[in-house]
Amino acid sequence: MNNDIKEILYSQQEIEEITAKLGKQITTDLKDKNPLVICVLKGAVLFMADIVRQIDTYCELDFMDVSSYGDATESSGEVKIVKDLDVSVKSRHVLIVEDIIDTGRTLERLVELLKHRQAASVKICTLLDKPERRVKSVVPDYVGFEVPNEFVVGYGLDYTGHYRNLPYVGILKPEVYENN
Numbered sequence: 001m002n003n004d005i006k007e008i009l010y011s012q013q014e015i016e017e018i019t020a021k022l023g024k025q026i027t028t029d030l031k032d033k034n035p036l037v038i039c040v041l042k043g044a045v046l047f048m049a050d051i052v053r054q055i056d057t058y059c060e061l062d063f064m065d066v067s068s069y070g071d072a073t074e075s076s077g078e079v080k081i082v083k084d085l086d087v088s089v090k091s092r093h094v095l096i097v098e099d100i101i102d103t104g105r106t107l108e109r110l111v112e113l114l115k116h117r118q119a120a121s122v123k124i125c126t127l128l129d130k131p132e133r134r135v136k137s138v139v140p141d142y143v144g145f146e147v148p149n150e151f152v153v154g155y156g157l158d159y160t161g162h163y164r165n166l167p168y169v170g171i172l173k174p175e176v177y178e179n180n
């Protein structure tokens with residue numbers, strides 16, 4: 001599995017450091033607001049587990065699974081809820097945790113939905129941001145790293161379901177996906 005990686009972009013330690021830094025900022029901003037921290041499955045699951053341990057205030061956790069309609073190569077922008085939240089967001093301060101923002105379609109739809117459900121506020125924390133690929137104007141409140149337009153996997157990010165369990169973020173070797 002590690003052999004499929006061309007280059008490590010962000011090591012386990014770099015991710016740890018940025019997560020601690022973001023956690024401190026979030027703690028300051030959301031202290032005493034009892035935020036509902038929402039993990040967008042599945043990609044955000046590793047980052048979620050790490051970032052919440054750096055948030056030093058009362059908060060609750062919930063999980064949502066969304067997927068894009070349309071063919072596999074280009075998402076249509078229609079975002080379907082596969083698993084909805086368990087708790088109501090009404091009048092709650094919400095923090096969405098994502099692994100990456102690419103076109104922005106997933107988060108645009110999610111933010112719109114949470115606002116429609118009358119969340120008191122909606123903030124976004126993403127480990128990676130790929131602004132070059134943006135189609136929808138989603139601006140995250142907390143960003144770990146701005147990534148170049150490369151095929152990145154690891155630490156939650158997958159290619160055909162694999163590589164999520166790598167402890168770092170790396171660039172996939174082109175031959176891995178060109179052979180498919």
Ligand code: PRP
Pocket residue numbers: 040041042043044066067068098099100101102103104105106107158
């Ligand atoms: C990936 C990633 C983000 C989304 C970003 O999820 O984890 O959720 O795409 O892309 P966008 O900004 O263009 O919407 P994916 O739909 O692959 O599901 P997964 O998290 O289960 O891998």
Ligand code: MN
Pocket residue numbers: 040041042043044
């Ligand atoms: Mn995802």
Ligand code: MG
Pocket residue numbers: 043158
């Ligand atoms: Mg994916």
